[in-house]
Amino acid sequence: MKTNRDGCRNSRLRCFHINRVMTEMTTDEKTEEFDLKHQLICSIIPELSFDAHKGTNGRIAVIGGSREYTGAPYFAAYSALRLGCDLIYVFCTKDAAPVIKSYSPELMVYPLLDSSNALEEISMILPKMHSVVIGPGLGRNESLLSTVGGIINKVKDMDLPMILDADSLHFICKCPDIVRGYQKAILTPNAAEFDRLYATVYNSDHQQDPLEAVNSLCKTLGGITIIRKGREDIISDGNISVTCKEEGSARRCGGQGDLLSGFLGTFAYWSQKAFARAEKELNAEKYSANVIAGLAACMLTRRCNRLAFAKLGRHMTTSDMIKEIKEAFTRLFPVV
Numbered sequence: 001m002k003t004n005r006d007g008c009r010n011s012r013l014r015c016f017h018i019n020r021v022m023t024e025m026t027t028d029e030k031t032e033e034f035d036l037k038h039q040l041i042c043s044i045i046p047e048l049s050f051d052a053h054k055g056t057n058g059r060i061a062v063i064g065g066s067r068e069y070t071g072a073p074y075f076a077a078y079s080a081l082r083l084g085c086d087l088i089y090v091f092c093t094k095d096a097a098p099v100i101k102s103y104s105p106e107l108m109v110y111p112l113l114d115s116s117n118a119l120e121e122i123s124m125i126l127p128k129m130h131s132v133v134i135g136p137g138l139g140r141n142e143s144l145l146s147t148v149g150g151i152i153n154k155v156k157d158m159d160l161p162m163i164l165d166a167d168s169l170h171f172i173c174k175c176p177d178i179v180r181g182y183q184k185a186i187l188t189p190n191a192a193e194f195d196r197l198y199a200t201v202y203n204s205d206h207q208q209d210p211l212e213a214v215n216s217l218c219k220t221l222g223g224i225t226i227i228r229k230g231r232e233d234i235i236s237d238g239n240i241s242v243t244c245k246e247e248g249s250a251r252r253c254g255g256q257g258d259l260l261s262g263f264l265g266t267f268a269y270w271s272q273k274a275f276a277r278a279e280k281e282l283n284a285e286k287y288s289a290n291v292i293a294g295l296a297a298c299m300l301t302r303r304c305n306r307l308a309f310a311k312l313g314r315h316m317t318t319s320d321m322i323k324e325i326k327e328a329f330t331r332l333f334p335v336v
């Protein structure tokens, strides 16, 4: 078995119980293509090791949380942590901080987003991060716009994976050029947000089928990744598009999108790291690190939904989905 310098097994060799997974799939999914993507996902999941130190499996930042919205950043941060990153930092406004802290002692919460020298203070902590999720619970207070723009530029300078969700997409709509050409950016619009972004960039509505529209927008924006959430999630980096056909449920409770962006924070870091280390082996595949991370996050979110729905039906909430992360993850990605 091939190992890299960290003893981390690469590529196709990480999925030991692939047969168990395959039996849970519908016939459509039991194709070779699915198999390859699935094995790539398994190959990016870091092994737990006694040699690793705290932080190795991810220090993730969530930028968001305002007076009105405290649940969204909590869900994003907590799901990133539950998935398996080591440390999670929330950068929110002053009045959101005590509330978010009270939800969980496991999050580090910095009340800096609306401080007078916000960008400067946040920029001092950001270099410790492995990936950054911007948007959950950000709100639309115009006074935060320049700080958010500054953070986006700073993340680009540091060349980190950057997830743009929720209210940060509102910002991207005003100035799409800020992400143009940044291939470590992942945007997670729903159908309406996607249409708005498309219309802004092309100055007209799209007529094509959604898969083509997503693909062309990614390409036009220089190879960024877009996950268009919908009945089926569409994931594209402009070179290749995949759909996530994992079954969820008809129950759509608030907060699910925050779970997805939190999962993405962790998966995007794992994926970038695995692809960078494995160089030829993984990069020879036609799927990019972002597409693999995106597919993993969509599959996991949907499986959590399905498992919670099976227990609680229409009474399930996003907190119930969080309780299913372990079960969903082990069934989907049975790595040791």
Ligand SMILES: *[C@@H]1O[C@H](CO)[C@@H](O)[C@H](O)[C@H]1NC(C)=O
Pocket (backbone or CB within 6 Å): 114, 141, 142, 143
């Ligand atoms: C926007 O932020 C400013 C500065 O923090 C604050 O004074 C103002 O009340 C906020 N506006 C709204 C509508 O929340």
Ligand SMILES: *[C@@H]1O[C@H](CO)[C@@H](O)[C@H](O)[C@H]1NC(C)=O
Pocket (backbone or CB within 6 Å): 183, 223, 224, 237, 238, 239, 288
């Ligand atoms: C898409 O393909 C082109 C040409 O092979 C490559 O330069 C570019 O980096 C690829 N984009 C992504 C997001 O991987």
